[in-house]
Amino acid sequence: MPWELKSDRPIYSQLIEQIELRICSGVYPLGSKLPSVRDLAQEAAVNPNTMQRALAKLEEDGLLYTNRTSGRFVTEDVNMIKQVKNRLAKEHVQVFLKKMTELGFDYEEILSIITTIAEEMKE
Amino acid sequence: MPWELKSDRPIYSQLIEQIELRICSGVYPLGSKLPSVRDLAQEAAVNPNTMQRALAKLEEDGLLYTNRTSGRFVTEDVNMIKQVKNRLAKEHVQVFLKKMTELGFDYEEILSIITTIAEEMKE
DNA sequence: ATTATTGTATTAAGTGCTTAATACAATAAT
DNA sequence: ATTATTGTATTAAGCACTTAATACAATAAT
Incomplete structure (x- = not known):
């Protein structure tokens, strides 16, 4: 890494x-x-x-x-690390949803786009 | 805004x-x-x-x-604006998926989390 | 014609981040 | 006992970003 x-x-x-x-x-x-x-x-x-x-x-x-x-x-402290991981994940999701919503995409569209791009990225 | x-x-x-x-x-x-x-x-x-x-x-x-x-x-130029919008959306998704993957979440988990948090945010 | 508004440019100062070059005390390694 | 390694601290310099204070030319508004 x-x-x-x-x-x-x-x-x-x-x-x-x-x-x-x-x-x-x-x-x-x-x-x-x-x-x-x-x-x-x-x-x-x-x-x-x-x-x-x-x-x-x-x-x-x-x-x-x-x-x-x-x-x-x-x-x-295993618990502390888990908490950090969850906090980061939640922050990433919130930031992402905020940005996409601001751009004018609704929830359905967001799920659709994310699925499409995730497929592309697998290749 | x-x-x-x-x-x-x-x-x-x-x-x-x-x-x-x-x-x-x-x-x-x-x-x-x-x-x-x-x-x-x-x-x-x-x-x-x-x-x-x-x-x-x-x-x-x-x-x-x-x-x-x-x-x-x-x-x-309507087309230019559409292109920018699509570029931004794609960038947001890619950054998001990269961060979540690095954190150790697989695709299923990501979809699950995003759904859960999106529900929370509607309230 | 005069005035106000437009974008644009310049200079000087302040701030935070980064680096380089050290130095010191504590202690692990020898 | 001596040496090397550890974290830590300090000082000076350079850099990019930001602000403040102006200024200028072009033109829209009056």
């Missing part, structure tokens, strides 16, 4: 989202140790300060915790 | 999106005259330079055109 960073939004917030995603999808498993700030920064081709900023936020949210000098770890 | 501007992304690109949306959804009808740059800027609580930047981009894309000092107008 490569790091996808665009220049149209602050990098640190994109990092937050992608690390959240990695935690929710199991790329960084429950309780596992993360690479060091410097290693993560290098992986993502980003300044260590920027990576640190993202990690600090995730720690503040309780998704990560630090053991002073032994490194940083993913929370062992 | 109020202007929704957040601080986590360049304002000018949010303006582009929202004006595009207003054109696609008929808030600014085919061939109609837009408010002046200064008026639009005031409506959106934004600097005229920033609004100008957004309008210039939309003009470059062909969605708007300028009559030197009589003002700025929406294109009369």
Whole structure:
């Protein structure tokens, strides 16, 4: 899973989202140790300060915790991760429905379009 | 339709999106005259330079055109607007499906969730 | 003819994000 | 005991975006 960073939004917030995603999808498993700030920064081709900023936020949210000098770890609270996953899913759906509704599509049309495009994407 | 501007992304690109949306959804009808740059800027609580930047981009894309000092107008090309609308819809669906898939949901689950949340949102 | 409105351009200042280059303290590894 | 690695903090610089304050030319409105 490569790091996808665009220049149209602050990098640190994109990092937050992608690390959240990695935690929710199991790329960084429950309780596992993360690479060091410097290693993560290098992986993502980003300044260590920027990576640190993202990690600090995730720690503040309780998704990560630090053991002073032994490194940083993913929370062992399964429930918290499930909640984050559900929150993200709900947000994605709401944003999507809002945008499509604003564009003038009704519910039936939305389901129809999503089905069509999903078929296209399978190929 | 109020202007929704957040601080986590360049304002000018949010303006582009929202004006595009207003054109696609008929808030600014085919061939109609837009408010002046200064008026639009005031409506959106934004600097005229920033609004100008957004309008210039939309003009470059062909969605708007300028009559030197009589003002700025929406294109009369129905087809172009339809194309934009379809492009936006497709992009929204693709982004949505990508995010949900990354989170670990399969197609059935996505349809199920979207149906549930759509029901909730009707209330 | 005069005035107001149109789009457009310029300059200077402020802000937030990012990077680079360090440095420090704590502790794991040797 | 020494060394390397950990997270963390600081300072300075550069960049893009935004705002404020103007100004100008063209033309619509009066």
